[in-house]
Amino acid sequence: MIRVLLVHDTYLLRTALAFLLGREPDLEVxxxxxxxxxxxxxxxxxxxxxxxxxxxEAGGPRGLRELSGNGxxxxxxxxxxxxxxxxxxxxxxxxxxxxALLALASAGRPGPLRRAYEEKALGYxxxxxxxxxxxxxxxxxxxxxRFIDEALGFGFLEAAEIPLTRRELSVLSLAAEGxxxxxxxxxxHLSNGTVRNYMAAITRKTGARNRVDAIRISRGAGWx
Amino acid sequence: MIRVLLVHDTYLLRTALAFLLGREPDLEVxxxxxxxxxxxxxxxxxxxxxxxxxxxEAGGPRGLRELSGNGxxxxxxxxxxxxxxxxxxxxxxxxxxxxALLALASAGRPGPLRRAYEEKALGYxxxxxxxxxxxxxxxxxxxxxRFIDEALGFGFLEAAEIPLTRRELSVLSLAAEGxxxxxxxxxxHLSNGTVRNYMAAITRKTGARNRVDAIRISRGAGWx
Numbered sequence: 129m130i131r132v133l134l135v136h137d138t139y140l141l142r143t144a145l146a147f148l149l150g151r152e153p154d155l156e157v158x159x160x161x162x163x164x165x166x167x168x169x170x171x172x173x174x175x176x177x178x179x180x181x182x183x184x185e186a187g188g189p190r191g192l193r194e195l196s197g198n199g200x201x202x203x204x205x206x207x208x209x210x211x212x213x214x215x216x217x218x219x220x221x222x223x224x225x226x227x228a229l230l231a232l233a234s235a236g237r238p239g240p241l242r243r244a245y246e247e248k249a250l251g252y253x254x255x256x257x258x259x260x261x262x263x264x265x266x267x268x269x270x271x272x273x274r275f276i277d278e279a280l281g282f283g284f285l286e287a288a289e290i291p292l293t294r295r296e297l298s299v300l301s302l303a304a305e306g307x308x309x310x311x312x313x314x315x316x317h318l319s320n321g322t323v324r325n326y327m328a329a330i331t332r333k334t335g336a337r338n339r340v341d342a343i344r345i346s347r348g349a350g351w352x
Numbered sequence: 353m354i355r356v357l358l359v360h361d362t363y364l365l366r367t368a369l370a371f372l373l374g375r376e377p378d379l380e381v382x383x384x385x386x387x388x389x390x391x392x393x394x395x396x397x398x399x400x401x402x403x404x405x406x407x408x409e410a411g412g413p414r415g416l417r418e419l420s421g422n423g424x425x426x427x428x429x430x431x432x433x434x435x436x437x438x439x440x441x442x443x444x445x446x447x448x449x450x451x452a453l454l455a456l457a458s459a460g461r462p463g464p465l466r467r468a469y470e471e472k473a474l475g476y477x478x479x480x481x482x483x484x485x486x487x488x489x490x491x492x493x494x495x496x497x498r499f500i501d502e503a504l505g506f507g508f509l510e511a512a513e514i515p516l517t518r519r520e521l522s523v524l525s526l527a528a529e530g531x532x533x534x535x536x537x538x539x540x541h542l543s544n545g546t547v548r549n550y551m552a553a554i555t556r557k558t559g560a561r562n563r564v565d566a567i568r569i570s571r572g573a574g575w576x
Contacts, residue, residue: 138365139480140456145368147483232364256363259371306565340564341530 130270133174133227134159135195137183148259155266162186166194174227175270178262181233181240182255182350196229196247228269230262235279238286239350245287251275252284290351291333299326301352304343354494357398357451358383359419361407372483379490386410390418393451399494402454402486405464406479406574420453420471452493454486459503462510463574469511475499476508514575515557523550525576528567 132155136142139161146159160168162185169177177195179186186192230251231244244252251269253262254277261277268275276284292300295316302312313323327339336342346352356379360366363385370383384392386409393401401419403410410416454475455468468476475493477486478501485501492499500508516524519540526536537547551563560566570576 140477140483140486141360141362141365141369141479143483144372145365148368148371253364255365259364259367262364303564304568306561306568308562337530338532340527340567343564343567344528344530 130155130176130266131172131174132157132176132178132266133165133169133172134178135162135165136180136232137161137185145259145262149263149266152263155263162188163190166190169195169227176230176266177227178230178232178266179244179249180255181231181244182237186240187243192229192243192247196226196249228272230265230269230275232262233280233283234350235283237348237350238283238290239346239352241280241283241350242287242290245284252280253277254279286349292330292346292351296326296330296333297351299323300330300343300346303327303339304347304352354379354400354490355396355398356381356400356402356490357389357393357396358402359386359389360404360456361385361409369483369486373487373490376487379487386412387414390414393419398451400454400490401451402456402490403468403473404479405455405457405468406461410464411467416453416467416471420450420473452496454489454493454499456486457504457507458574459507461572461574462507462514463570463576465504465507465574466511466514476504477501478503510573516554516570516575520550520554520557521575523547524554524567524570527551527563528571528576 132149134142134146134149134157136145136159142159146157149155150157158168158172158174162183165177179192179195228251229244229247229249230253231241231249232253232255233241233244235254235256241252250272251265252275253265256279257277265275265277298316299312302315307315309320309323309327312318313320316323331339331342334342334345336345343352356373358366358370358373358381360369360383366383370381373379374381382392382396382398386407389401403416403419452475453468453471453473454477455465455473456477456479457465457468459478459480465476474496475489476499477489480503481501489499489501522540523536526539531539533544533547533551536542537544540547551566555563555566558566558569560569567576
């Protein structure tokens with residue numbers, strides 16, 4: 129029996145998908161919002177976590193990092209005693225003592241795909257795949273096998289080629305939240321001029337017409 | 353038998369939800385992306401269209417307006433001979449010769465809720481409702497009865513209180529796409545100064561810190 133935790137923010141949709149998956153004789157499926165996912169994972173010790181990467185919560189404080197148990201300095205995790213890792217199922221079938229991650233992503237948005245990769249997801253499935261493919265993917269990652277949906281291939285290429293540096297992403301994230309140049313400068317301990325230089329580089333690298341356009345393009349790609 | 357067309361952009365999720373709904377003995381459910389929805393509606397003549405309002409496509413050229421058959425000048429529609437209206441099921445159980453709309457919306461986003469209202473949706477359900485409530489809603493609107501999810505109550509209040517005028521929304525939409533003041537001015541046949549005045553009014557009315565913040569706030573609410 130494969131214990132599956134399905135994480136998606138929309139109750140109506142995750143309930144329907146969990147119901148469909150739960151009809152498979154070898155799957156035992158529970159669904160949760162991102163908000164409750166980490167707590168449920170600790171309680172249920174699932175073998176596989178199927179996660180919607182497009183939710184803004186996936187990158188948040190209760191998001192993927194906590195769920196995957198990679199929050200500790202020791203990326204490997206098993207046996208280091210830090211809460212999440214222990215709780216996330218030492219008996220898990222996939223990947224070294226913790227639940228295997230299967231990321232649901234959109235082909236046109238490389239940002240979430242990259243975040244899933246950074247959190248060592250074992251499976252990657254397009255949200256436009258069929259439920260049967262999802263079942264297939266769950267069985268693969270439960271055995272510790274990598275599973276990659278061909279529809280996401282190009283997205284991976286884009287995800288590998290993120291044009292922005294980490295510092296530029298920090299500047300852009302703040303700008304996208306509506307912070308002014310002065311506020312960004314104070315927040316990141318930079319001068320106003322340096323922030324303006326970063327914004328100019330961001331605009332150029334994303335091929336944007338201006339700052340607002342750069343934010344729009346980066347949002348669309350899921351970088352911020 | 354109630355024929356239902358379920359419109360959602362994510363194949364994985366709409367398939368699962370259609371499967372769950374299709375288990376009800378009185379529902380015959382087909383699902384489609386927004387892209388294909390209007391064509392399918394013409395072919396299937398559903399009694400009820402369940403539509404995901406959060407998709408950017410819902411407001412687009414192949415979106416709600418075409419689906420609901422309200423695209424003609426004559427809002428009433430029946431018998432005026434213009435393509436969509438005729439095709440969308442004269443024999444429909446709900447609302448005067450066309451499919452009844454049941455809108456799936458998010459409580460925190462008044463914009464999509466308002467668009468559904470403007471297109472005369474008969475039902476409104478939160479995406480955090482249970483599948484059982486959706487079934488209930490479908491049966492209500494199929495009989496031509498209004499169905500409103502209590503969870504959307506506050507959203508309706510906000511939807512009624514949109515602070516921006518139609519002209520301000522046009523300016524904001526272009527700005528959100530990255531257009532400069534000059535480009536917006538040329539596109540809407542206004543002077544640069546007038547566009548700046550509109551942007552200032554938008555920023556003030558949305559309680560934003562600046563133009564980027566105004567775009568962020570309006571996007572979050574689903575106004576643009």
